[in-house]
Amino acid sequence: MYRIDYTDLVGGVLLVALGAGVSLVAIQSYPLGTLQRMGPGMFPAILGVVLGGLGMLLALQALRRTGKRPDIRVFSPLFVLAGVASFALLITPAGLIPAIVSIVVISSLAELRIRPVSLALLCLALCLMAPLVFVVGLGLPIPLIRWPF
């Protein structure tokens, strides 16, 4: 337990920053128009202010109440997101099969334990199944494997 609710305090401050950013971009870059003939900048500008206002309320509330420890994890997001990123990087230059292998191997590290046999079997199964479903079954034009060099 914390004396004040740091989770909501930080969350609220982030919302204020985000809202301010959205409104500033809208006011600087897009024509606001008038209320009767609203330009593309008016609605975002209003929304940014509303978001910032809600963030402010949240932060103020957080100051006068106790809070729990936030649930922060380090390795799970790191490996899961790295897996997704590797897929995005590999799919165009290298093709579907390398991308599948890399996302499965990297994301499974989030377990903080390596199971070589089940990992290899899983890769094999997915590399057979995914082309069957998407390329053969649905006829989608995805290259299976490509030599990038």
Added chain:
Amino acid sequence: MDFFSNIGLGFSVALSLTNIFYCFLGALLGTLVGVIPGLGVLAAISMLFPLTFHLEPTTALIMLAGIWYGTTYGGSTASILLNLPGTPANAVTCLDGYPMAKQGRGGVALFMTTVASFFGASFGIILLTLFTPVIAEYALQFGSAEYFALMLMGLVAASTISEGSAIKGLAMVVLGIIIGLVGMDTQSATIRYSFGILGLLEGVSLIALAMGVFGVAEIIMSVRRVKTADIDPESLKLKAIKPSRDEVRRSWFPMLRGASMGSFFGTLPGTGPSIAAFLSYAIEKRISRTPERFGKGAIEGIMAPEAANNAADQTAFIPTLSLGVPGSATMALMLGVLMIHGVAPGPNLISSQPELFWGLIMSFWVGNLILLLLNIPLIGVWVRMLTIPYHILFPAVLAFICIGAFTSGFSPLNVWMVFAFGVLGYLMRVFRFPGAPLLLGFVLGPLMEEHFRRAMVLSRGDFMTFFERPISATIMALTGLVLIWGVVSAERSRKRQLLSEGEVDHTPEATDRPT
């Protein structure tokens, strides 16, 4: 006779071979997803959505709807056998279902919940058939001011009633609307918030957003926490699925009450199947002459909530199809899918796309019948699914999420969007922001802006237009009430929670913090 010809039209669409096949596929996949804890319906629908790209919009919707109500059927299996709800709507079924399984009556419980699910769903479908066209016809006279007010009410209700802090819910709605702004503005052709990325001209992908915020973030939070099932085969005597005469007699009224409650709460924005199930359980317990039996395997305690959540699944389509205003994140996703397929939602939908509307509704009968037949003989197969370890499941799900995102535009940009929304979704979990309002805001945002701007043009820039037109004013007043009620009740429940948790807060919350 018009009504019957519409129903005939619906059945002729729903009973075509393709549609039956996809309805079956949707129901099957839905049950699968529902059975496996840690895989949500939103992630499932967005993951499977790319498979429906090449289908007719009607067929696509039939399949996606099948996934949605299929999960609720499947979800009760994990609740009863493992004391782990497969979906939030089945959480309350654990209370009496799990004790029943421990007493060796798991088979009876699974059989009876399937019956209750079918009963509830049928109740919901009948109401859906009767009321949707009436409401849509009434809504034809709505102008832009009314639509804006209605969407505002939907968003406010969905974000304040559901759970947790009302401020956080509202903030997520606003953030969702802001994300929905990205891309080209339809009225002035100005490109907003694309930061020079060409692929963002068409806006943010709904599928990438849903998969990132609900799929990837859910996986991040579940890794190394979801325990694999350990089922005692003794608890599942499939030969003993026949309920006793006493159990059948005691099930009728709870089922009926559950279905009515569920139908009502399914139509309201922000309540939906979970709340309907909880309330109907509470009512059964209160009116029972033997409330002490509840929590120890009372059959009423599984019949009422299972009828309620399935009825709510069906009636949730009423506002979505008649007004084009979805009440929950899943319905918002359905609406988004409809728009991606080029169908404009709203009260005109029924008259302009009668095949789609009536075909979809009648396919619900097909789907629920399939589920009824599928569930009883295949209980053993579903139970086997529960024993797939999570360390096999999650990399496979991630791979399918990425392939799905990639194929929805054949561009790595969509996978990067999944990545970005995965980060956002994780941050939202850390700061305890709800995800459903974000998705609702994202889908409704562009429509709201359009109606807001149009209403302002018509009223010559006078905000009072929303409060002067009678229907719009009524909706605005209701919105205000919902907002006040939401803030008050959230504050009250937080106080109660703090009081009850107070000192006993030593539970290890973060387990993978490096030490």
